[in-house]
Amino acid sequence: MLLIPCPHCGPRAQTEFSYGGDANVARPPAPEDADGGTWVDYLYLRDNAKGGHDELWQHIFGCRRWLRVGRDVVSHEITSCTELAESGA
């Protein structure tokens, strides 16, 4: 069981959270000017790193805030957990 240290609610079990995927995927800044390749990158292509991974989780059975979690996807160690709105991403 992952224990996610929610900055508002404290350490909570993963079953209280909903997964939101890779946190570093950014929508094209000027969508109207983006070409097909840019959209393919944004929609489909992922780094899928074997190691440190920045990812989104929503605390749906807690504060309902979106969080940005740093986790090692091999050891499952959680190295950071911050409020998404304050992370600048």
Next chain:
Amino acid sequence: MSHYSLANLVRHGLTGHRGWKPAWRDPAPQAGYDAIIVGGGGHGLASAYYLAKNHGLNNIAVLEKGWLGGGNTGRNTTIVRSNYLLDANAHFYEHGMKLWEGLSRDLNFNVMFSQRGVINLAHSKGQLETFRRRGNAMRLNGIDAELLDRDAVATLVPGMDVSANSRFPVEGGLLQPRGGTARHDAVAWGYARAADRRGVDIIQNCEVTGIRRDQSGVTGVETSRGFIASKRIGLAVAGHSTQLAAMAGLRLPIESHVLQAMVSEPVKPVLDTVVTFGAAHLYVSQSDKGELVMGGDIDGYNSFAQRGNLPVIEHVAACLLALFPQFSRLRILRTWGGIMDMTMDGSPIIGTTPVPGLFLNGGWCYGGFKATPASGWVFAHTMATGQPHALNADLNLNRFHQGRVLDEKGAGPYPWLH
């Protein structure tokens, strides 16, 4: 190497079975090959076998980091089916089903293919109507499908609670009678032995650490046992496709997730078909040893750890007991996890890549095991001719760039939801 037959069994029996030779050789890597396949699981071995058998190539190597079939080939729940809605998937998996039906004889190796039927349960009139649509689509594609009402389900699975009082009352189901199970390890071993007999070098404990390329395309692979040259390289390493493709400078529409499976302690025969319970997600069958073999959803977050987490195990067990309350006293004997390539549309990727000479067979999501023969068949064709086979033309990597995604569930580009 002896042909497996009753005559040879008797002949070896007369000498106390001391005369059997290893089923495949253990060769050292040569300096170069006409084709190299990375990954010694079912898909890689099947690809090598069909390259040799259908296309006459026999200067081929299969490179395996660990041991044969030690990845997802040995970690799945052994279910074989071709009950797909979309044409591209239906034709591809149905070709696989036809290969399964003759596989033991073709390989001279008993893969214990058992066509015990696969039942998808429906729990509402609406769900049954979507099954009717899928069943009709299957029949139009020449695949067997039967729509079942509740009584027919009760007759086929007498141990299941189909009463109106159950947690999820059963409304009916969709049966594919030709679906079933096969012995997963035997599939890897059978293809390995058959490929080896056609001259394929199967090299275990040989990890690929880099892919060399020049302007014209790939030129070979760096491995833990030295450089091996080849202008034709196929990747069949589902779970780590991202990492291998990155060695050639490619980014893929794939995330790696852990999928768990588990078995109960063995009991006498109680379930002679495969039951899938899509409403809450469980699939269960009984192995020939008597264990109930179960699986459910992926854990739902990126993972390269070949182990999962308790919430999914609890969920799978709860689903099992909702359908079969009498199993409440069975104990879980083992659980394990395998790393899935989850693609952005839930369908596999098999075909060419933008790098000349590099071919990709991956993105199998939950569905790799049943696809093994068809995957090897079309991947061998793709590697031999440089062009996709008609059956994998729609499964090529470039579908994401061309807006031709194959999303059976309509879930969108969220790999953890497929």
